[in-house]
Amino acid sequence: MTTTTGPHPTRRLILQGAVSVALIGLGNLPFAASPARAAANDKYPEEAFKQKSEADAIKALYGRNAEPSDKVKLDAPEIAENGGVVPVSVTTTLDKVSSISFFVAENPYALAASYKFAEGTIPAVANRLKMAKSTKLVAIVEADGKLYSATKDVKVTVGGCGG
């Protein structure tokens, strides 16, 4: 019988090696390009979608913070009867918009959707999101390399988690 109690020395070494390789990989990939381009590249932002808190998701997606702006208009119902389908839209008067993202603070994973805009695409988008419970909703607009945000509280009467 070959029961191993506790981590085997070599296995630990291998694991450590794997972790450091992963760390190096992480260090190189997102930060090789400047954070400003984090949302502008073509890859699906897997890491950002895995972050639980809204602050971590914003950091993972954009690498910095947004400043509140009245040029970002976030439209969502004050009270959503069905958290499974909440119509949400953003319009902005800002120029050179390259992306707009939605974060639902109280959801298990905060980042809901991120949209990339080409030149000539009107900086506005409407979509429908799930909300687990009453929550703060944040929209971030990336314009000319800067981040602007708008926030709104949505009261949810029936959460969007049930079947």
Added chain:
Amino acid sequence: MASSIRVRANANGDITEVQALIQHPMDTGLVKNPNGELIPAHYIQELKFECNGKDVFVANWGTAVSKDPYVKFSFKGAKKGDELKISWTDNKGGSDTTTAKIA
């Protein structure tokens, strides 16, 4: 098979308004079925709109986008009769593509 994508693209002057409705379960992976088993996550990750060889609008979605997702946006530079190509891919490797004539 009928396409999972329904699109309406209308040109009004220089601006084309696009509305798309896609049939997809958008399962979060957090919901249990009646037998108490987790329904695995199944959701669209990327949705692309291409017109005249250019990506005009790209959506990256997580599990918080509602079932049978809907999205609306507008863009400049297309005219009536131009073709808009719409394609999506999900986390299980599924995908669908369709084209729509701008009306």
